[in-house]
Amino acid sequence: MCGRYAASRRPEDLQGLFGVEKWEPEETLAPDWNVAPTKEVYAVLERPLKEAPDPRPVRQLRRLKWGLVPSWAKSPEGAARMINARSETVHEKPSFRRAFTARRCILPADGYYEWVTGSDERQLEEQGRKKRSRKQPYFVTPADGSVMALAGLYEFWRDPALPPDHPGAWWATCTVLTTEAETTPLGVAPADGPRALADIHPRMPLMLTPDRWDAWLDPARADPEELRHLLVPPPAGLMRAYPVATAVSNVRNNGPELLTELAAPEESTLF
Numbered sequence: 001m002c003g004r005y006a007a008s009r010r011p012e013d014l015q016g017l018f019g020v021e022k023w024e025p026e027e028t029l030a031p032d033w034n035v036a037p038t039k040e041v042y043a044v045l046e047r048p049l050k051e052a053p054d055p056r057p058v059r060q061l062r063r064l065k066w067g068l069v070p071s072w073a074k075s076p077e078g079a080a081r082m083i084n085a086r087s088e089t090v091h092e093k094p095s096f097r098r099a100f101t102a103r104r105c106i107l108p109a110d111g112y113y114e115w116v117t118g119s120d121e122r123q124l125e126e127q128g129r130k131k132r133s134r135k136q137p138y139f140v141t142p143a144d145g146s147v148m149a150l151a152g153l154y155e156f157w158r159d160p161a162l163p164p165d166h167p168g169a170w171w172a173t174c175t176v177l178t179t180e181a182e183t184t185p186l187g188v189a190p191a192d193g194p195r196a197l198a199d200i201h202p203r204m205p206l207m208l209t210p211d212r213w214d215a216w217l218d219p220a221r222a223d224p225e226e227l228r229h230l231l232v233p234p235p236a237g238l239m240r241a242y243p244v245a246t247a248v249s250n251v252r253n254n255g256p257e258l259l260t261e262l263a264a265p266e267e268s269t270l271f
Contacts, residue, residue, distance in 0.1 A: 111141025
């Protein structure tokens with residue numbers, strides 16, 4: 001899954017990296033090293049500009065709220081539970097299938113956090129018999145220090161309780177796609193800890209390599225079967241994982257120190 005991530009890159013850097021044509025400086029977000037559900041995040045997407053004479057899609061950097069609200073939802077109350085969409089079934093789920101064919105985005109991140117538990121507890125979680133308790137947090141990030149481009153979907157929801165011209169009448173929300181975690185060795189593994197991403201959690205966010213960015217963002221691609229070919233996990237060995245302080249477990253904590261690598265895990269874990 002992806003329940004927390006870090007996003008500290010400046011919009012100017014993201015513009016150049018992703019070839020963004022449209023960006024409004026007033027939408028600048030502060031660097032965030034502890035992005036939690038319902039927070040606003042940066043998203044790269046392609047769609048025509050509102051009221052522009054040219055109907056062509058324009059690559060934009062936008063602010064979206066993390067936690068997708070389907071356009072047909074009666075209220076936004078379930079947004080915090082819609083932070084992830086399984087890549088294996090996204091094309092058929094009512095909450096995601098329309099966005100999958102028409103509203104795809106990239107959510108830039110430094111990396112994501114995941115919490116390790118013992119093997120027995122994890123087996124119960126995978127069987128749906130027990131909620132996994134959080135213990136030692138790990139930060140997972142590209143081994144080469146590049147931006148992690150998370151595959152995402154976005155939606156627009158109209159609040160019927162507000163007039164159309166109200167600034168809060170429209171919600172722009174998003175979700176992160178996930179896939180099965182890699183069982184192959186990490187590109188850089190901690191000296192004492194997990195050797196593969198699957199040792200940390202059975203799921204991981206789907207990272208798109210640069211060769212898939214254009215196809216994923218292209219709104220002209222609408223065939224579900226064609227799009228599903230883009231949902232293949234990245235090549236093995238691109239990621240590293242290392243233990244970080246348990247301070248990240250509290251969403252009120254924020255700062256670059258949350259990414260500091262620990263010499264050893266703070267809490268005992270089993271592998």
